[in-house]
Amino acid sequence: MTSHFKILPSTVQDRPRIRHILLNSGLFQASDADCVDEMFGQALARPTPDNYRFLSGWLDGNMAGFACYGWESLTHGTWDLFWVVTLPEARGRGLAVLYWTKQCEWPRLREAGS
Numbered sequence: 237m238t239s240h241f242k243i244l245p246s247t248v249q250d251r252p253r254i255r256h257i258l259l260n261s262g263l264f265q266a267s268d269a270d271c272v273d274e275m276f277g278q279a280l281a282r283p284t285p286d287n288y289r290f291l292s293g294w295l296d297g298n299m300a301g302f303a304c305y306g307w308e309s310l311t312h313g314t315w316d317l318f319w320v321v322t323l324p325e326a327r328g329r330g331l332a333v334l335y336w337t338k339q340c341e342w343p344r345l346r347e348a349g350s
Contacts, residue, residue, distance in 0.1 A: 239296055239329060243338045246290035246302060251276055253299045254290070261321050272319060275304060291338055293322065293331045300326035303335035 246254065254276060258269040279288040286307050293301040301322030308314040317339060322331050 241329075241331060241334055242294040243291050243331075243334045244294065246276070246292040248280060250290070250292045250299060250302070251280075253292070254302050257299070257301055257321055257323055260323060262324055264321070272304065275318070288318070289339070291335055293326075293335060295326050295329065295331065301331050301335075303339060305339045
């Protein structure tokens, strides 16, 4: 069976799923989930170009991971990939590469004025 991947901008409906993914990743603790939830809340409250951006990774119709990236403070043209988290059952299937590709488009689009 061939898997179907989609990487989309995260929505408010993804917020509890992001927490679930962190807590079920086998890698992070509740304090990490609290930190990401705060970052997500900031992104929702102030959706400006200089704030955090989140991508949700969907595998066969189910959210299987997420990525968080954004501009590095006090720099010009520098950005960071802050979080990439995938559920254990979805690892090794290419989602991280798709996150990287998608978030690499963002700075180029921003520089082009899109």
